[in-house]
Amino acid sequence: MFFVVTVYMLAIFNQIQTSKGHDQQLQNVAYSKTVTLSSQYPDRGYEGWKAVNGIFSDLSHTGRERFPWLRIDLGANFFIHEIEVFARSNCFESQLHDLDVKVGNVTDSMHLCGHFTGYTRLGGRMAVFCPTPTVGRYVQIQIVKGDSNVMSPAEVLVWGKRV
Template structure:
């Protein structure tokens, strides 16, 4: 019985540590500069809408192969998690099959994680980075399919 209680206590401690980990971190993407691989309808939905803290609007690239959005964090951070939120207005499916990358320069980006599949409306997709992932840029890029758009409601980058 004591072993079961010890296991339960350890499990609870791990859950609490994971659940409350964001209290020690900050969203280092808010409100930073965002570059898009292309604009949509004359840049009607600029990259800044993906990091403004408002989940009811969205940034939007043009239709192209492998569209991307890149957040310039303005400094180097240790990146723990990247959260990408799909749109809630019936177009959540536009977020699919993407890589999340982190780098010190736009020419040296390292894979943090990958999402496979098609997002549902308002879905939160969490990408956890390796312990020592450090960089000043975060890029989300669709890597499957032919012509696509990238139009997330929000991108949060948790770091310190």
């Protein structure tokens, strides 16, 4: 039984780390990395790390503010190819919309990688492809439209490779 569970867990880990739809050299370089939220939802249990834990059924959640953001520290510089943001699948798909995706080596000087306009659907995917070459240690996703927003992504995948 232990062997079966171990093999199953390794298969899940491999699926989160690599994708058949991407170049074999690209990996999800955000998996289990440090995440900072612009604010914290008042109820406990919605911490930033849940956006990079590989589990699509939980979520991270900011408090209500004008332009909430989520920032991932990749721990080193990577060539960034694509960022995928997945909406929660249970409700409130409108909480993920009009996103700017920025990449940078330092948090106070990030460059726009791309923009997603509009809303997603329940469990939907927003994908932003970065221009080549885009290199950075930090990836930031920010809602840039509206007066009062919360951000609650289920998962964020950052496809890249080490510099």
